[in-house]
Amino acid sequence: MTDTKQLGVEAQDGINRLYRRYAVWLDRRLRPHIGADAAADVVQETYLRAAPYAVSDIRHPKAFLLQIALNLVRDESRREGRRRQSQALQRPAEAEAAPQFDQVLLEQVIRSMPQLYRDVFVLNRFGGMTYPEISVSLEISVKTVEWRMSRALQYCASRLDL
Known part of the structure; x- marks a missing residue:
């Protein structure tokens, strides 16, 4: 979020007029591209x-406001892209760790199993x-x-708590 500053009465009036005049226009411009909630x-x-x-x-108030809005949308898009990229980099490590652990655990269980089994x-x-093939191979x-x-x-x- 941005830091808020105390505006003078004159500046507040100007922003209020600007908002009343162009807010609906700007919202309509943004909605098709980013959705109603994000546009608001x-x-x-x-x-x-x-x-x-x-x-x-x-x-040129419309151009000024639209440029600010587009910069905000681009900034958010970049943040979202970085967030997705960060998650994608984390997932493989997490995804590989679980199967490796399971494989090591299963290997330990199999090694500790009695030879006949x-x-x-x-x-x-x-x-x-x-x-039948095992029967022939082991002669049982x-x-x-x-x-x-x-x-x-x-x-x-019993060893894997299933």
Whole structure:
């Protein structure tokens, strides 16, 4: 926001007249580009920025007010762009941290799993093998593969608080 200054009676009169004469025009000019709420805010801020100027020195009031308003809109657009860019730079770091943590945690759980369960779990989940393929590979029955897999999943769930 801008700093407010005490204006003399003459300056207040001039700003008030300027506002009454051009506020609606300026609002209508801005609405299609930035929306009704933002336009109303920009109109108010425009008059705050115009207040220190002597109204008698303003030759083209519409051009003067419109230039102030456009500068305000550009400033806000730049701030918004910087804010979005800052958020975009922060997101990847946050987005990468969670999966890396999850991966490390899962790896620790799998390493701490009993060997019988771990072999079946790793071959199925990471090796892409089916239960019958694991059965042949480990020379155990399919029922045993199913039982060990269920135990491996229970183990993971208990360690990961699922």
